[in-house]
Amino acid sequence: MNPGDLASTLVVFLEDRHGKALVRLPNGSKTSLPHECLDLVEVAENLPDHVSRDDLASGPVRERHRRPASSLSDPLLSTLAAAMAHLVAAVDTSTDEEASPDAASRWFEYPASLFHRLGAQDRHRLADLFRDAARKEPEGTWRDALLELPEAFGLDEDES
Template sequence: MNPGDLASTLVVFLEDRHGNALVRLPNGSKTSLPHECLDLVEAGENLPDHVSRDDLTSGPLREQYRRPAPSHGDPLLTTLAEAMAHLVAAVDTSTDEEASPDAASRWFEYPAYLFDRLSPEDRHRLADLFRGAAMKEPEGPWREALLEVPDGFDLNEDES
């Protein structure tokens, strides 16, 4: 391992503290981290007594909850993706009287066309940004609607 390499360790999220995550480290101490530093692994009661480093890549880590990688941190790109995710979720969760399915389909036709033209890597980056927007929301139906946005555009598919 070299300085600057990404590293991971299991921490226990305790609470939100002034916009940061208060976590318990493996040695029992507590520290505060930006929320974007964390990946949701699993609710504590669902974890086995011992989780090894290898389990982080094949075990309880939930891919759909992975936060965007730090390289996705362009504020303009993040803001645009968040705005798009909320718009799509608002339309998807609207009633037929609020937005007809035919109109919604027309509204998303061109964005879907553009997203299909992206490289597989950029499609995954965009999906990560959409999921990052979802993870800013509290657990519940709205977060779940936001988490469905990447699948609605088939962004997790490798072929365009």
Template sequence: MSDALLSTLAEALAELVTAVETSDDEVLDPDTAVKWLEGTAATLSALPAADRRALDGHFRAAALRHPEGPWRDELLKVSEGFGLTEDTHAAACEALARQARRFVATVRDADPATPVPTCPGWTLAELTRHLGTVHHWAEHLVRTRATARVSAQDVPLDLPGHPAAYPGWLAAGAEALVTTLRAADPDTPLWSPGPEPRAGYYPRHVLFEAVVHLADAQIALAGTAEPVDPDTAAEGIEHHLATLLYVPWTAERIAHLDRDADLLRLTARDTGTVWTLMLGGGGFTWRRGSEASAARTEPTASVTGDSGDLLLLLHRRYAADDPRFAHTGDRALLDAWLTATAL
């Protein structure tokens, strides 16, 4: 089964389950509803852990494609109702730990003064300090159960005096963060810079920060980034899209694009997954699908590349003119989008 087909089926199931859960007793007999849902839960409980985690990701992505409101809130409960969230949280923590180790291994023996071309004006030392600061900041938020925004500048860093010691400092901070995240209930209410105000938002948020900054370090040292796992890249793309309107400066830029009714399509060459962005109303919505389903509508502009390359394109680590990508349609729309969404 293709990833795009699985995503579509998961979204349909989430919508159906939510419709059942929110139906009035006069419309649907409660005993019948419970019987349906218990049967589905029993079927899903037999899935291997990896498949359960993947399904949770699809449910969550489907929910976050909806605007804020009661319907999205109910959709976000589907994974919890089926008992999928615990494994997913643990898996995200482990993925974050692995990514931090990869970053440390990449920069540990490198010259801290090496320029990072994808972060103009930064060196490897500053890149490492930045990522380590993100670890300390997220650990502080989750440990203190902060329900209001805390600036990273207000979090103690205990930064070493010499940049050569930064990788070890980052490793220790990442270990502390993962320990705190593993001990946290993912549903603990918490301020977040995105659409999910809970502790469970942070493992993935920091994971994708680490994925992009590992690519920065690899490009600085080798001229190119190593391939990103397609599933991780797809989650990263959707995390990015779901978060953009929660960042004040990107939300404002998107609101002023003046491209109402335009469609921007991203197609993953390696998996066939398609993301269609629909601009308008001072913002945008997006939908994940397959190449077959996307063929029914003609986009204003499209870009095709491997999943990991598309993730790095959206974060402006690769230029749109890079030969990794193929384009059709109004190229000015893609350029305007990348400029407006620069973080």
């Protein structure tokens, strides 16, 4: 291996720290990386017990849990998803005087039905885009509201 060559290593994601991923390296030390550097996006508990290091470096396990490239490379899609996420979070966090709960519910019925029509892979991709928008925000209640959107819309569910 030469300086400048691409390298890949297994890291353990610890937490988001100011918009970057805090990870533990194989030698036990910690470092921060842009979230885009993390290729395998799966919680360790969700992986099969029998997964080996080689399975994660290549092969079907890695491909099944790999982040969709288009969620990172399509600025229009990322921008639209971020705009939608911020709009929904703004309505969700508004007071009853600013936006009545009944009105807010009506406003989100149609987008929710559109999201429900998407296939599981596209719903997961949209959930990732919402989470990407949230990660760009500082820690706090606004970011937490954005992070709740995938679950609120049922985007992480596998059934269509």
